[in-house]
Amino acid sequence: EDQVTQSPEALRLQEGESSSLNCSYTVSGLRGLFWYRQDPGKGPEFLFTLYSAGEEKEKERLKATLTKKESFLHITAPKPEDSATYLCAVPTHGQNFVFGPGTRLSVLP
């Protein structure tokens, strides 16, 4: 069964304290891994798509990387406005997208 897990469930950082979020997946024939950011009361906002192992994408303080079994979202020198839930998702045959449960990130000033 195609599955996506994320860790940690929640993460509290001080402003400027870098860290990484993990997304692990079990899916046959990966056709991309997607990262989204979701603020409370809003819909997810698309961040990155990664298609092959070794690929990296960057946007401001965020960098996403992909291996054959997992993806990492690295957050460098985070700011309070980076606080959100970060979701990863993979497309599967017949079920569209499967989303992970998310990592709730809090960045304290």
Add this chain to the structure above:
Amino acid sequence: KAGVTQTPRYLIKTRGQQVTLSCSPISGHRSVSWYQQTPGQGLQFLFEYFSETQRNKGNFPGRFSGRQFSNSRSEMNVSTLELGDSALYLCASSIGTGSREQYFGPGTRLTVT
């Protein structure tokens, strides 16, 4: 370019009633997907429509249905509402189907009492 819009934003219904939610995708996007988001189950895929045809369907009972119009706007309907249907219903649009980024609307918060 305007984003995905969903109406209504909030809705309160009683058990046994039915409800219709609406989604207008980004101009030029032909695929619309619907998701249910709850604290316990997270984001779960309901169905996807492309060019007025249902392309995929998630593991939800037949009480959940949808349709897409020729202008790509989509509606989803839930009949015989149950307390467990209380959730945030999200619509996402994309240019095509398959592996591609989706752009989400703000969601409709449905509360069933």
